[in-house]
Amino acid sequence: MSQTHFLGFDIGGTNARSALIELQNGQFKILSSKKTSTRGQQTPKDIASVIASVTAQMLADYKLQSLDGIGIAIAGQIDIDEHTIINAPNLNWHHVNFFDHIKEALSGILPDVDIRIANDLNAIAWGEYHFGAAHSLNSLLAVYVGTGIGAGLIIDGKLMLGADNVSGEIGHCKSVRAQNMMCGCGQVGCVEAYAGGKAIEYRIQHDIQIGATSRQELDMAEDEAPTARCIERAYKTGVPYAVEFWKQTSAAIGELIANAIAILNPQGLLLGGGVLEGCPELLTLVVEHIMEMAPRASVAKLQFIKPTLHDDAGTLGAALLTLKA
Numbered sequence: 001m002s003q004t005h006f007l008g009f010d011i012g013g014t015n016a017r018s019a020l021i022e023l024q025n026g027q028f029k030i031l032s033s034k035k036t037s038t039r040g041q042q043t044p045k046d047i048a049s050v051i052a053s054v055t056a057q058m059l060a061d062y063k064l065q066s067l068d069g070i071g072i073a074i075a076g077q078i079d080i081d082e083h084t085i086i087n088a089p090n091l092n093w094h095h096v097n098f099f100d101h102i103k104e105a106l107s108g109i110l111p112d113v114d115i116r117i118a119n120d121l122n123a124i125a126w127g128e129y130h131f132g133a134a135h136s137l138n139s140l141l142a143v144y145v146g147t148g149i150g151a152g153l154i155i156d157g158k159l160m161l162g163a164d165n166v167s168g169e170i171g172h173c174k175s176v177r178a179q180n181m182m183c184g185c186g187q188v189g190c191v192e193a194y195a196g197g198k199a200i201e202y203r204i205q206h207d208i209q210i211g212a213t214s215r216q217e218l219d220m221a222e223d224e225a226p227t228a229r230c231i232e233r234a235y236k237t238g239v240p241y242a243v244e245f246w247k248q249t250s251a252a253i254g255e256l257i258a259n260a261i262a263i264l265n266p267q268g269l270l271l272g273g274g275v276l277e278g279c280p281e282l283l284t285l286v287v288e289h290i291m292e293m294a295p296r297a298s299v300a301k302l303q304f305i306k307p308t309l310h311d312d313a314g315t316l317g318a319a320l321l322t323l324k325a
């Protein structure tokens, strides 16, 4: 029986996750998944050499002569050529031909391997779609609220990339709640600048500074950084500031997703990311807003899907994306 092997990477701000996948008779198997620190080595050349050394190690560990594809997921906008990273704010990369760096780093080991570079949320959505709870659906909208807000969209079993490879940039839809708030994308008024994890931290910090709340009110330890979890915890005990904070934040996220559902009418909706997965009370409020604001006909049969792969979704999705068929 013929076997094929794919390697997937998910490059984050502080580490690179990787997974080796075997495909045999139409069945996928995860042979290995691991995490490598990239702290202090974040230039495109550094990351390319991390990819090359993990690849060499995987080949040796599993006694493989070659790979059928290497997929790399990166948080950022990737050019339609899939070679150039237009903007990856976490890595501080702008207009970098990352493909050439990887090709060069791999030249001594796998000079002819297929390489595909993808947006991380597209890869995550693709991974959840194939390996997770959404595999039986024909369309899926996967929205992630973590540091930022992004989405991956699958329609008729195909990952939608858009004309310029930048579809799913849902966090950069504008909202009146985000008025005057500067977004990492360089524009003003994006939902992400109000309701993304980083923005939530900024808002709490700001409100503490102006006296709208206090560390005591939020029951924060002296050295505790203000995060979404502080609001989640205070919400559970009924602290009015936290109740209002979650009410406004969930409305912003819920409205955004309800609008996307009105346009797309997906069969499944997956809600994930560090903020939503770490804050179940916020998630419940978001779902309530979606059900209230989206057109009735669009949500009547909508299936809510829970993320099941968590940290492995990006690597598995990236590896699968190298399968062109």
Ligand SMILES: [Zn+2]
Pocket (backbone or CB within 6 Å): 171, 172, 183, 184, 185, 186, 187, 190, 192
């Ligand atoms: Zn933006």
